[in-house]
Amino acid sequence: MAGKISFQTLLNGFTVRNKRNISEWLRYVVDNEGFTSGDIAIVCCSDDYLLEVNRNYLNHDYFTDIITFDYSENQVVSGDLMISIDRIRDHAAKYEVSFEDELHRVMVHGVLHLCGYKDKRKSDKELMTSKENQYLKKRTF
Numbered sequence: 001m002a003g004k005i006s007f008q009t010l011l012n013g014f015t016v017r018n019k020r021n022i023s024e025w026l027r028y029v030v031d032n033e034g035f036t037s038g039d040i041a042i043v044c045c046s047d048d049y050l051l052e053v054n055r056n057y058l059n060h061d062y063f064t065d066i067i068t069f070d071y072s073e074n075q076v077v078s079g080d081l082m083i084s085i086d087r088i089r090d091h092a093a094k095y096e097v098s099f100e101d102e103l104h105r106v107m108v109h110g111v112l113h114l115c116g117y118k119d120k121r122k123s124d125k126e127l128m129t130s131k132e133n134q135y136l137k138k139r140t141f
Contacts, residue, residue: 038078081110
């Protein structure tokens with residue numbers, strides 16, 4: 001049985017829309033990459049909150065759109081995706097895409113990290129972006 005994809009928000013007045021569709025889509029990504037979907041928590045928070053997480057857990061002192069905590073074992077993909085909604089809004093405006101498209105891109109980015117993809121080197125980042133685009137086109141909602 002597939003694990004649960006849960007959505008949490010640490011922001012007043014913000015909720016993720018289409019949770020069921022997003023969950024099915026992200027499970028499809030995991031399955032298509034050859035893994036089994038375990039428990040994945042998607043936590044939506046503010047820039048300030050995620051900056052503190054970045055400082056405390058990664059010793060990084062900068063804003064980011066997502067931090068992925070990977071708990072995957074034995075081909076079962078599990079983890080926490082902590083997403084800054086402030087960064088999503090800013091990036092959506094900067095790249096002239098909808099808020100939902102940018103949110104979904106960051107979600108699939110985190111899931112791809114859980115599947116073992118990296119993005120520090122240029123070639124890895126290009127592959128990651130290609131995978132993101134591939135899976136964004138597979139959304140049916």
